[in-house]
Amino acid sequence: MSIQYAILGILSYRSMSGYDLKKIMQDSPVFPWSGNNNQIYKSLVELLEAGLLSHEVVHQESSPSKKIYSITDAGSEALKRWARSEPEPPEWKKLFLAQLAWADVLSAAELDGLIGRYEEEVESRLRLHEERIRRASFAPARTVRESALWDMINENVLDLYRNEKAWIRKLRARLADVTK
Structure with a gap:
């Protein structure tokens, strides 16, 4: 785009x-x-x-x-x-995943810190977007359908952050299992 x-x-x-x-x-x-x-x-x-x-x-x-x-x-x-026009495919590349791919070189405490910082960033962005929605930042609503489209766009962004938080919990659980 x-x-x-x-x-x-x-x-x-x-x-x-x-x-x-x-x-x-x-x-x-x-x-x-x-x-x-x-x-x-x-x-x-x-x-x-x-x-x-x-x-x-x-x-x-x-x-x-x-x-x-x-x-x-x-x-x-x-x-x-x-x-x-044809929609572009979703972009799934995340720099954090590339960083995580080589994080086995870190100590347990360093890895936990890395994941914790990422988790804080995801949480911060989730709260920021929730606040933008609350403040009703730019979201045209000239028609009921346009309003629904912007509502769903906001929901998509919120779901991305919520999904990422759920994935971080699974990551922590998996790492806890392999270090026992």
């Missing part, structure tokens, strides 16, 4: 500035990009040049002027074509 389609999708919800786009990308577990300025603004320029976005400059009294970006009809069509 290209960051450009994420930008088109967000702007199909409502017009906004590049800064607002950046905040949404950074706060969302749905978008795999960091949302740094280079990614966002380079893509905005490309989308403008392709005629998929338009923008207007809004002058503000006490702040610098800002550009507000909007999706064009051509941008809506491009988003629709992408939404119809």
